[in-house]
Amino acid sequence: MPIPILTDTAMELRHLRYFRMLAEHLNFTRAAERLYITQSTLSHQIKQLEEEIGLELVTRKGKTIALTHAGQHFLASATRAVEGIDNTLRELKSFQQPLTGHLVIGATHTFSIKLLGQYLALFVKQFPLVKLELLELPAQEIENRLVDESLDIGIAYTPSASEALWSEPLFTESLVLVTNREHPFATRKRLRMVELHNQPLVLLSRTFATRKLLDGYFDQVKIKPVVVAETNTIFPIIHLVKTLPIGAIISERAIPDEADLHKIILQDPAPTRTAALLWKKNRHYSQTALEFAKLVKENY
Incomplete structure (x- = not known):
């Protein structure tokens, strides 16, 4: 059964967190303890959520709790929403802290002798706590090391021979x-x-x-x-x-x-020929790597 699309909803993030905890434990008492709220508060919040959606999300038979078919569908959506918001909040909080970490960059000779020096100087000045490591490598080795993740970012010329990589043209x-x-x-x-x-x-x-x-x-x-x-x-x-x-x-x-x-x-x-940043597909990149790429794109 499809979940209705809501407009002007009073649903809040806490409703989704409470529902996820209840779905995990299938017990109001244990879920309330984990949330540090009373059982009656949790029950009221779940009831409020069901009224907002217009569907029953859990069945209650004494102390036995089960998710309805709609509740199972809603749980998947609620999980994606909460995890997405949590990830975004973590990333935003990292912006408030000085960038740290270790960044390994592979570049062909042409870049390392004429361009990367100025990029590195700008980056080190802006982010002095990041340890930068620059390797001058042939294009094929850059691609191989990106695939095995011993490099974070590659700078070379397209096209790439590897289907595991994608390129971001520079010039x-x-x-x-x-x-x-x-x-x-x-x-x-x-x-x-x-x-x-x-x-x-x-x-x-x-x-x-x-x-x-x-x-x-x-x-x-x-x-x-x-x-x-x-x-x-x-x-x-x-x-x-x-x-x-x-x-x-x-x-x-x-x-x-x-x-x-x-x-x-x-x-x-x-x-x-086209110069490009090379990235590994489906890899999570740190804010440090993204900041270095941004600096290169703004100053090439």
């Missing part, structure tokens, strides 16, 4: 071709992707999301660059480009300020 950035000042392309400001056919390049390893993205662009325009080297970190790429007549496709954010490399805008198509 989209273009990838550029970088060369040294002696490279044949060093006088160019723009370059079409097809012009990279048979050109020597050093690229990230195939396990990286950015490399898979670039391979997709190469397939799209039907070209095959000559990949002379692959690496899982940016520093060897920068060194090779500085010393040899080869190019690399990387984010501008990954180029050290002192590298003195030539940057060329790629087009037709322009390769882009």
